[in-house]
Amino acid sequence: MPKPTLCCSRAGGYCDRCDLLVGLPGLHVIGVDRDEGIGAFTVTVESEPEVMGCPRCGVVAHGHGRREVRLVDAPWAGRPVTIIWRKRRFVCPDPGCPTRSFVEQDEDIARPRALLTVRACRWAIAQLRREHASILGLACQLGTTWKTVWTSIKPVLEQAAAxxxxxxxxxxxxxxxxxxxxxxxxxxxxxxxxxxxxxxxxxxxxxxxxxxxxxxxxxxxxxxxxxxxxx
Structure with a gap:
C-alpha cells in the first residue's frame, strides 16, 4: 500500500471505530494497553465534555476534573479486560444546594460503586445458566476474585428471582x-x-x-x- 491506513483519523480526537469495537455507549476509547505477562487488556475510556446539571437542584454544574474508576469488564478474545473510566467530576455552584460535588453516572454501563460492568454481570450470569460454570471459574476468566464476582451478580440474581x-x-x-x-x-x-x-x-x-x-x-x-x- 502506498499510504498506510490508520484507524484513528485525527490525533487527539476520538475514533468511532475503536468506540464501536469496545461498545460502551456514550464513552470514547482513549487508550488500550495489554499486559504481556497474563495477556489481560486495560481499556481507558471517557465521555465528551458537555453541560451537566446538578442532579438535585438542576443548576448547571462546574467541571472539576476527572476521577478514574476501575471496572472489571466481560472477557475479550478469551482475555480478562479492565475498564478505566475517567469519570467527570462536578461542583454545584448553588450555595443552598446540599449536593456540593458529584461524579457522572451511567447505570447502563455500571451501577454506582460497582466493581463489574453491567455487561460483565450479564456475561457471568449467562455462563452460570448455560455453561454451568462455577463462581471461581468465572472469577479466573474475569481476572478478579470470587467475592468480587458474587457480590456483583448476587443482587441481579435476587432481582430476577423476585x-x-x-x-x-x-x-x-x-x-x-x-x-x-x-x-x-x-x-x-x-x-x-x-x-x-x-x-x-x-x-x-x-x-x-x-x-x-x-x-x-x-x-x-x-x-x-x-x-x-x-x-
Whole structure:
C-alpha cells in the first residue's frame, strides 16, 4: 500500500471505530494497553465534555476534573479486560444546594460503586445458566476474585428471582434433585456454604418449532428425607 491506513483519523480526537469495537455507549476509547505477562487488556475510556446539571437542584454544574474508576469488564478474545473510566467530576455552584460535588453516572454501563460492568454481570450470569460454570471459574476468566464476582451478580440474581414475569408462558415444568458434593452441610450462619441438597425447577415448555427452552427457573432447598425407626 502506498499510504498506510490508520484507524484513528485525527490525533487527539476520538475514533468511532475503536468506540464501536469496545461498545460502551456514550464513552470514547482513549487508550488500550495489554499486559504481556497474563495477556489481560486495560481499556481507558471517557465521555465528551458537555453541560451537566446538578442532579438535585438542576443548576448547571462546574467541571472539576476527572476521577478514574476501575471496572472489571466481560472477557475479550478469551482475555480478562479492565475498564478505566475517567469519570467527570462536578461542583454545584448553588450555595443552598446540599449536593456540593458529584461524579457522572451511567447505570447502563455500571451501577454506582460497582466493581463489574453491567455487561460483565450479564456475561457471568449467562455462563452460570448455560455453561454451568462455577463462581471461581468465572472469577479466573474475569481476572478478579470470587467475592468480587458474587457480590456483583448476587443482587441481579435476587432481582430476577423476585420478578413474577419470569413465569409467563411456562406450561411445562421439570424437577430434578441435585447434590453438591463439594458443599458442606453446615448452614451459612455457621460458616458453611449453604444447603447441599437442592431441587432444580426447569422450564420445559416447547416453542413453535418443538424445541425445549430448558430454562432454569429456581433452585430450592430439598426437603429432608423422613427419618424412620427400626422395628
Amino acid at each position: 420478578d413474577p414475569t419470569r413465569f409467563e408462558g411456562v406450561s411445562t415444568l421439570g424437577v430434578d434433585e441435585h447434590v453438591w458434593r463439594h458443599v458442606s452441610t453446615k448452614p451459612i450462619e455457621d460458616g458453611g456454604r449453604g444447603p447441599k441438597e437442592l431441587t432444580g425447577i426447569v422450564d420445559l415448555t416447547r416453542d413453535q418449532h418443538g424445541r425445549t427452552r430448558a430454562r432454569l427457573l429456581d433452585l430450592v432447598r430439598a426437603a429432608p428425607a423422613p427419618r424412620t425407626r427400626p422395628d
